[in-house]
Structures are given as C-alpha cells and as structure tokens.
Amino acid sequence: TIREKAMALLFLPALARMAVCGGTHGNELSGVYVVQEMERQRKEKGEGVWPIPVTTVLSNPRAVKECRRYIDTDMNRCFSRDTLSSPITDSSPYEVRRAQELNNLLGLKGSTDAIDLICDLHNTTSNMGLTLILCTSSDWVTLHICKYLQTKITKVPVRVLVLDFPISDAYSLESVSKHGFTLEVGPQPHGVVRADIYIIMKEAVDLTIDWIHKFNSGTVFEGGDVEAFKFIKSVDYPRDPETRTLTAAIHPQLQDKDFCLLKRGDPLFLSFSGETVNYEEEETLHPFFINEAAYYEKGIAFQLAKKMMLTIPAVRVQKD
C-alpha cells in the first residue's frame, strides 16, 4: 500500500547544529548546572568536545542570578509570533526583551536560518521522572529521539507528552527551532539541585547528541510504535470563592502518582478540614504535573492526558 511504502523509510536533512538551553526558568537548577558543566567542558577540551556542533545557552540569566522562575513574566510563554514581533520599549518586561534576543540567536522562528534542534531543560516538583514534551505529534526527528531515550534510559520512566498545539500558536522556547522538545525531569524542589536528577538530565542530553551524531552519520533508525500521552485539560484546586486561596491539597493517594490511571471515584483532593473530593468524570485519564509549585498561580493542580500510540517511520539522513 501507499501508506506502507511511505512508512518504509523516510529521508530527512541532517541536523547541522543543536542548542541546549538551561535556566529558562531561573530556579529549575539541573539545566543551569548542565549548561554550566557543558561550558566548562568546552573551555577545557575545545569545540570538538561533542561530535556535533552544540550551542549552550543560559536562557534567563537574571532569573538564574536571583534563583527565581522569572523576573517580570514567564519566559516560556514569550515565544509566540506576536510577542516575538512586538516593539520593545523601556517598559517592556525583561523576558520579552530576552525572548527576542534568543529568537535572533537561535531563530528566526519559522525561517530556514533557525537552528535545527532546541533541547530546553526544565525541572518539576511533580513525580514525572523524565518526560519529553513535544508541541506536535508529527515531527519524526523528535519522536525518534524520544524512542532512542526510552530504550537507552532505564533508571527512571521515560514518557512522551504531546501538547498538540497548532504550530502557529506555540509560545515556548523550543518552538523557535526547526525541531524542538522540552526535557522535563522531576521530582526536584525549585531552587535545589539533586545529584540523581542532574545525572538523569545530563544523560538525556548526552544521548540526544549521540542520536543526532548517529543520524547524521547515516544510521537507519527503525520505525515502530511510540506510546505517548496527549494533553487533554487542566484541573484547578478547590478555592475559597472570595480570597481564591486553596481550600484543599492534592490527596495523598494522588500525590506522586503522575501518569497512573485516574478512574471515576478516585480521590483527587483532601481539604484542610478533612473532606475528600473525588474524580467524578466518566473518562479514565492519566494525571501529570501533579502538585507542580509554579502552577498554583496558573490555577493548575494537575493536568490530564489520554494515552495513545504514535506510529513513526524508519528514518535516515538525506545524502546531498
């Protein structure tokens, strides 16, 4: 069949250069230390330290210095086309200014000059292991990288989360490059660096570089099925109607159960006065970003996803 032929082997252009970005949120420290360590290695061993050209970037240096998520506004919401093209004035938020700088450095978003791959490093207080977050479910390069990481990393669960935004709406840093993904590792408190979490993130970055090198050198990566979680919706905490403060915390039976099954009747919240609130919907879904610190202000207690299978073709680098 035509589909079988199309799925047989896909030739894709080589990835000339990738960017590793840390400190997009200034208090998510693994990425800051990975970038710091990579820059130290480059200084010590020269540009040939990695088998492919890698640009390392500290995305939000002011927020990193103050160990805060952001100074004026969440930088990882500043990469929409509108924000990237808005005129900069004295009163522009720091992160909007910086996003435009990064677009000049790594983009321009949507152009042929844009860097081939951005790997954006993040931490979460949620128990999400290693989660690879993709904007789209049809980028074979990033899906193959996910598949490769899933086979090579065994210390922690490696999951693929697909947001399925239309590309034109994408507002995060990794939408600047031709291919992009977020490498999210948890659980880690913000403002803290845990050695075990750092090691996982470093390994994932090293394996990503490894995949690109193998791909560029002509390796055929077999196709197959990749299990992925597709974002459905967010759920907020129960709140006091006047003050908007939380009246309940994530229930102990849901806490740390990211990507497990949530069925009708399962507990969601335990109020501070002792009442349980249950999940009342019919559809069984998978919760994630359960009790992420930075999401309290965004009105998110957890998010829900549907599990699905993505079929990806075999790929090989296009020879000139």
Added chain:
Amino acid sequence: MKAVAMPTVSRVAVCGGTHGNELAGVYLVRERLKRRADGTEPVSVVTVMSNPRAVQLCVRYVETDLNRCFTRATLSAPVSETSPYEMIRSQELNALLGPKGSAQAVDLLCDLHNTTANTGLCLITYSDCDWICLHICKHLQREMASTPVRYVHFDIPLNEAYSLDSVGKHGFAMEIGPQPHSVVRSVIFSAMQEGVQLMMDWICLFNSGTLFEGGWVDVYTMVKNIDYPRDSETHVITAAVHPNLQDRDFCLLHPGDPMFLSSSGETLRYKGKEALYPFFINEGAYYEKGIALSLARKRRVEIPSVRSETLR
C-alpha cells in the same frame, strides 16, 4: 532526678508563614483562624501569620529573612519607614508576643516551618534543658506513629538567639520535611496539624496537674555547617550533595563518607575527624547562606518528671 514543678503554660502562640513559601504552616494558620476560639479552650492560644507580605507573594521573605530578626540588637534597633519590612515586622511581633525576655512574653511559642530536607518532624530550640520543650518532644515521639520526631538544639545564648521562637518564655520551631517550597503536600500538612494538636493536648494535661514521668531524650546539638564546593573566582556551586548523603538526614556521617558529587563526576568526601549527624541536607533556602548541610552531635539527655505548680 527529682520531679520539677513548673509554671502552667497559660498563653501559647502558634505562628505560621514566618517564611512565606513554607506552606504547611501558612495553611494551618489559615485553618485555625477560620475556626476562631469560642473561649472554651483550656489554654489561651493566639494564632499569627508572621510575614503576611511574603505569604501573599509566596516568597521566603520580601527584603530580609524574618527569622533572623529576633536578636536583642535587631529588636531594639531604631526603625523608620525605610527600614526593611521584616525588621519592622519583627518588632511588631515582639510587641505582640513578647517582649522577648520579659514576664509578659507568651509562655510557649510554636513557629511552623517546612524544609526541602528529609528531616521528618524536628523541634528546634536554643536549650537542651527546657523541660517543657523536651517533654513535648517526648510526647510527640510517643504518639506520632508514622513520623520520626527529633529534638535539635542550637547552643546560642538568648541575646544572640535570632529566630521568632526565642520570643516566648519557652519556644521551638516545628520543622517538617521534605516538602518543596511553594508546595503544600497533604501528608506534611496532616503531620503538622497532628504535631500542633498533640502539643496542645500535652499543655492541657500539664496545666490540669498531670505528672509527666521523666526519662531520656536524644538531643542533636548543632556543631557546624558545611558549604558547597564553589568556584574560587565566581563563587558558583560546583558540586551537589552526593546521592549517598541526599535524604539521609540524621544518619551518622563517618570520616571518608561521600558528601558531594561534582558536575564532572568527582566524589568529594567528609574530611572531619569526628563522626557526626547531618541534617538540613540540601535545604533550598540555605544555598544563599552558604550551607549545604549542618552537622550535629547526639547525646542522651535525662529529663525529670514535671508537674505544673499549683498556686495557692
């Protein structure tokens, strides 16, 4: 040891949000304020949100760490409109709950805190012979089945004692971890609620004349702090707490044991001569204070039986 008669603990303060992003205490104070006293409790309790501005912004502090503002020097320093917010606030709290060192001060001040370190529940005080605090610790240890409870002592004279709990005649920080800052975990909230309730139960029993049998309590006395390895020029941290030490609060650390793992994979070991007990291992707020972990000596302290004085 002979039984000791002590004054009743008639006025108690429960404080939360001294650090605005340590949320179990914030929510516990909010809950307690919702259920206002109807005047029938046997003990007079004042519940206070210590640092409301920091709580609103969900940050540790706005200008300076409130829990370092209770030394005699800071409490008596002249304040103006340009003084740091927390300094002004510490003097307000001292007027409300103290004055520190005077007869008007509350009898017991319990200050609620969270830590990113795996400490379980700790009562942190400046005295290793405050029988009220030690008996409350013993009571919590007896009654709290699933949470380890420990007594931590900082050997600092009252004048230099810098934290809020030093304002009361008796006082301690009730510290519970691990919990990320700006997060509330249900089990941590419940443990704190239980700890506060057990403390109140003990006080009521004590005030009504119960004799509490003496015994022994393990006391961890702070000896020193250890900083992260840092780059000599930039001062940037170059290693994280070693995986073998991470989460091992109160497990004995021997000379030669791994302490740090550098970003480049090198292990750095504990060079001290004495085996000590580490705690506050990898507390997020302490990076800026230059503390990766604290080290303590443990010893068994004998405590006498106590009973409240009945005034005739």
